[in-house]
Amino acid sequence: MSRARIGRALMALCGHRARESAELTDSDWRELDALADQHRLRPFLHGRLTRGEIGSAVPAAIAASWQETHRANGIAMLAQRRALLQAGRVLAEEGIAAVALKGSALAWTVWPAPAERIMRDIDLLVGEEEAPAAYAALRRSGWAAPDLPREDLAGMAGSQAHLPPLHSPEGVMCELHAHVWGEAPLPGSTMPLADDAGLLSRAAHDEALGAAIPSAEDMLAHLVVHAACSHLLNVGPMALVDIDLWCTQRSVDWEAFWKRAAEHGFERPAVLIFALVDRWRRPGFLAHSGTPASPDDDLLVEAEMLLVQDLDARKDVSALASAAAGQFGGRIGQHPLDRAERPSGGLGRAGQLAQRAWSLGRSALDGDTRRDALATARLQKWMEG
Incomplete structure (x- = not known):
């Protein structure tokens, strides 16, 4: 399978197995570069290349494209940090505590350079009860977002992970989270317990x-x-890099982490992710973290391919995975966040559903997409025990 070979080569370039990519042809490199672009890894690969962590086998044209993406992302990161600090000041003036999540908190703290980590947006967590006021405060300060009644915002804060996206005057997108994570992506599945208030307080x-x-x-x-x-x-190899960099530069209380993982229901997901970090980023990570078990090789092989899947097919992979798991739930009405941003009438929604059905039918005929869907269904079942 070409996709498997190229995907594993990209995974190797992101960690300790980088030399495994030395035998790639020019065509392979072009395919790998396209996959790296899709998974937002070009700036990181440029950083690794300049530090001598990859070697000299990268074709000059591809290395130049990595360098240019790194330069452009460096400029974007400055704008995103400025927007993050602006939002924080606005909320602080309202007496609302906000916490930076994911890339917003990682790029400037543990990554080799902020320019190496591409972010689509900035993520801020606030308390559920304060989320409507935080949203309104940002709009008053010049952030663009749908003008919604407070009761609608309160309803979304209670049922969704985040409110409709806001955009700074310079165009930086912010997701204002009322919860650290939302509902499960597959119908009938469960999510670990979230400790939003505890995260904010700590x-x-x-x-x-x-x-x-x-x-x-x-x-x-x-x-x-x-x-x-x-x-x-379906978040890509960057997830492994984030976790490895965080754990090597922060003092994690592993006993407390695993106790909470068992109590809140994310022990198996952690075991899987840490096994992938051990395999592709840092040998010995499992032992260092005190991971209580390790998944079998078959599951890890499928998980690796899910990390480098075609991101354009993500929605179809989820839908086919739901069907494979015997869950056929679907959303006929428009999602609340989509409705807030781009409301569509009955005809418009019918057109959206028809387009989704056409895409799903096409994906069902694609071998890679079908394999990813079946692997996703098996992954969900394994994580739930």
């Missing part, structure tokens, strides 16, 4: 970022659940 100001970030254990739990449970590994 967060601390980070001087390098200039904003509050989660504690070591809270951040690690969030990264594990986000990658394994919320997204079923």
